[in-house]
Amino acid sequence: MPGANARALEKAASIPADALILDLEDAVAPDAKADARERVAAAAASGAYGHREVTIRVNGPGTAWHADDLRAAAAAGPDAVVVPKVESAATVREVERALEAAGAPNHTAVWAMLETPRAMLDARAVAAAGERLSVLVMGTNDLAKELHAEHVPGRAPLLTGLSLALLAARESGKVILDGVFNDVKDLAGFEAECVQGRQLGFDGKTLIHPAQVAPCNEVFAPSEAQIERSRRIIEAFDEATREGRGVVTVDGRMIENLHVEDARRILALAEAVAGR
Incomplete structure (x- = not known):
């Protein structure tokens, strides 16, 4: 300005x-x-x-x-x-x-x-x-x-x-x-x-x-599709961890720690946007 x-x-x-x-x-x-x-x-x-x-x-x-x-x-x-x-x-x-x-x-x-x-x-x-x-x-x-x-x-x-x-x-x-x-x-x-x-x-x-x-x-801002996928990634990874499974897939794709970290980043950004 x-x-x-x-x-x-x-x-x-x-x-x-x-x-x-x-x-x-x-x-x-x-x-x-x-x-x-x-x-x-x-x-x-x-x-x-x-x-x-x-x-x-x-x-x-x-x-x-x-x-x-x-x-x-x-x-x-x-x-x-x-x-x-x-x-x-x-x-x-x-x-x-x-x-x-x-x-x-x-x-x-x-x-x-x-x-x-x-x-x-x-x-x-x-x-x-x-x-x-x-x-x-x-x-x-x-x-x-x-x-x-x-x-x-x-x-x-x-x-x-x-x-x-x-x-x-x-x-x-x-x-x-x-x-x-x-x-x-x-x-x-x-x-x-x-x-x-x-x-x-x-x-x-x-x-x-x-x-x-x-x-x-x-x-x-994260799209609704990104937010929903991020939630599913975190939920699937947490469930696999509880069950002791080493392989996690979401929508047919392998999920690793790096995908979970990115999903958490996207959800944090979405929460910040919603707070504004």
């Missing part, structure tokens, strides 16, 4: 998203940065957004606004600070030190945006850096620009970078969010990209328009 737009910040309280990024970076013109910073800090501290995680995207390291943004965000105490253009573990540590020096509460996490070839190649080190870092966010627009790549269905030019970041996130136990889809009128294309992101392993997707929220929620 653009931080300079008071109406957008107000509307955000009614959008059925899991998290909000109140933006001080790309969505705010240079001469509006200071006013937007004050408005966003007040909004993040207001408690007006209910169950939604509230984050503030600051301007990137090396910009004239970065340090002031971090201080304001620390004082506001959002759920997280989203940092663009993160390319190294050192940047994560510098951001964490700045937040701590400014008195950021312990609950304020860091979300690191990976947007460049260097970020993809160093994603493992970035993902393992810092105690506040909890989420990796793909900056696919900037990555495509840096690669001189085209935006095409299926995102073939970006798949190597996306995969490297996913590997880093899963190794380090971090949440990872897919990048944005630019054409807000192409809901079919958007949904197809959501499906691709889910299939690749992303935990969710960053969005740029309220119309994208409902289809995204539907794609990334």
Whole structure:
């Protein structure tokens, strides 16, 4: 949500998203940065957004606004600070030190945006850096620009970078969010990209328009069929364990511990969605 737009910040309280990024970076013109910073800090501290995680995207390291943004965000105490253009573990540590020096509460996490070839190649080190870092966010627009790549269905030019970041996130136990889809009128294309992101392993997707929220929620939430199958897998495995059987099948397929772990993950996600 653009931080300079008071109406957008107000509307955000009614959008059925899991998290909000109140933006001080790309969505705010240079001469509006200071006013937007004050408005966003007040909004993040207001408690007006209910169950939604509230984050503030600051301007990137090396910009004239970065340090002031971090201080304001620390004082506001959002759920997280989203940092663009993160390319190294050192940047994560510098951001964490700045937040701590400014008195950021312990609950304020860091979300690191990976947007460049260097970020993809160093994603493992970035993902393992810092105690506040909890989420990796793909900056696919900037990555495509840096690669001189085209935006095409299926995102073939970006798949190597996306995969490297996913590997880093899963190794380090971090949440990872897919990048944005630019054409807000192409809901079919958007949904197809959501499906691709889910299939690749992303935990969710960053969005740029309220119309994208409902289809995204539907794609990334477990389906009724997945929920029912997960329950049957757990029940069959538990029954086999009680009976001392070493072989378990569900729908004609062999079931192992890894399938049970994934079934438990799906049910936990379904319960979290239902709770929202």
